[in-house]
Amino acid sequence: MSNVRAYRAALVHFSDDPRAAGPEACIHHPDGLLLVEDGHVAACGDWRTLSATLPADVPVEHLPGRLLTPGFVDAHVHFPQTDMIGAPSGQLLDWLETRTFPTERAFADLAHARDTAKAFVAELLRNGTTTALVFGSVHRAATEALFEAADGLDMRLIAGKSLMDLGPEGLNETVEAGRADTEALIRDWSRRGRLGYAVTPRYALSSTPAQLEDAGRILARHDHVWMQTHLAENPGEVRLVGQAYPDACDYLDVYDRFGLVGPRSVFAHAVHMTDRSLHRMAKAGAAIAHCPTSNLFLGSGLYDLARVDAHGVRTGLGTDIGAGTSFSILSTAGCACQVAKLRGGALDPVRALYLATLGGARTLGLNDRIGSFRPGAEADFVALDPGATPLMARRTAGVSDLADLLSALMILGDDRAVARTWIAGRVAHDRG
Incomplete structure (x- = not known):
């Protein structure tokens, strides 16, 4: 299992356009686990549920305060x-x-x-x-x-x-x-x-x-x-x-x-x-x-x-x-x-994130490969930092509502809000 990587953080991705499919198309795990194997998503879900099935030899990188989304x-x-x-x-x-x-x-x-x-x-x-x-x-x-x-x-x-x-x-x-x-x-x-x-x-x-x-x-x-x-x-x-x-x-x-x-x-x-x-x-x-x-x-x-x-x-x-x-x-x-x-x-900012991820993948006809955390998808993803600047940190402190958090990221955020970017499961950019 040495080629498996596990990341614990808040996660959000989409199964469909929330405009057509409703709010359940947005899959949000405030405390989630993302498993990556051989450059692809192996699993994604709630930390408490998914971590119980995790092999003991797989290290987990904990990213507190970060929000993982598809690239x-x-x-x-x-x-x-x-x-x-x-x-x-x-x-x-x-x-x-x-x-x-x-x-x-x-x-x-x-x-x-x-x-x-x-x-x-x-x-x-x-x-x-x-x-x-x-x-x-x-x-x-x-x-x-x-x-x-x-x-x-x-x-x-x-x-x-x-x-x-x-x-x-x-x-x-x-x-x-x-x-x-x-x-x-x-x-x-x-x-x-x-x-x-x-x-x-x-x-x-x-x-x-x-x-x-x-x-x-x-x-x-x-x-x-x-x-x-x-x-x-x-x-x-x-x-x-x-x-x-x-x-x-x-x-x-x-x-x-x-x-x-x-x-x-x-x-x-x-x-x-x-x-x-x-x-x-x-x-x-x-x-x-x-x-x-x-x-x-x-x-x-x-x-x-x-x-x-x-x-x-x-x-x-x-x-x-x-x-x-x-x-x-x-x-x-x-x-x-x-x-x-x-x-x-x-x-709304939730659907705007859909347009930036799975919606963009559908625009290119690549939604079978990228744009979500479904198992088998290519592991292109990012870690967003809501506290990247003093103002962002102050604005998002204590925010639990996803739409409110995304709105703050979109209005106040830029490249500084991107803590890390992964390409095919490998880190391609690390702000820190």
Whole structure:
């Protein structure tokens, strides 16, 4: 039993979406025990019950005051934008031209790409993110640098190089070059270790119809890859897409006509959506990455989670670095709760944690592997510290209600609230 690790702490995870399945979908053990064996969850339950069955030779690490949760899932993030968080600009299209594209040109330099990739992966783990769906730059070698960094840690990460045959100078490519690089990355990296590949047309205006059609063909040829892109983020962007594709029913229909809307498709933002689009997404099994801090930073709008839920479309959370303002999925979840209020609805912190864990895993179609503490799941998890700062310690002292505790963590917490992060049962980050 030497390969078994046992952790005693408060535990929380989900068996389903509490919105649909009710409060019993949230499994909370104030005094719990988590058993990990060979990189997978062996058991999870109440300390008093489960410890009675524990073999005598299994040491138990006691983590008093800590809350163990499955690792966080970031459903939309840009690794080349790590160094431009908070850069001032106008709204989306101006921000792309004045801030983003100049920053991404630097990723033609492999040394810069490798250095940024290592920092990016370390930042994810420092914030408790154990799985991410990542946009790369247009450069194949930069995306390879990201895969190398994640693979070296046995991290579950899905990424793709951006397809941009209408990109600005220094960031454009031909359809043929984009296809060749994408096929090579799929061949060399997809399904290596815990890596995955996502066909990545940046957005409808960065690619010609020929490249979008080619992306659909690549997706159809490889049934194990994902597709990620941006959708209906900003009103000005939506208007320009409508002008470029006057025959399309709406923005989603532009992607749909090229075969890019399916069960492994994840669309970032989806702020300005038609009912027809949401109905079509639900029917196709496509998902949305909700990026609240980015939408607020760029003034793009307020995501309507209640409306998306009503249509039955899956939602995960995305930090959208670098328009997003924090790598922390905890603070992103807190922002999502506030945006729901601004929309006249509500997102309680318990369900927000679901979106950050099992909900994110479902967004990526990986809920059979990650996102919960069910036996057999991959042991990617985090230890949260409600007393990480003096204010947090004061705020959470004596708090026993889970929703109240999670609200404090999400509103006051950031990377400092993540005491430790485990990848496949091994410690990948330890704040102490």
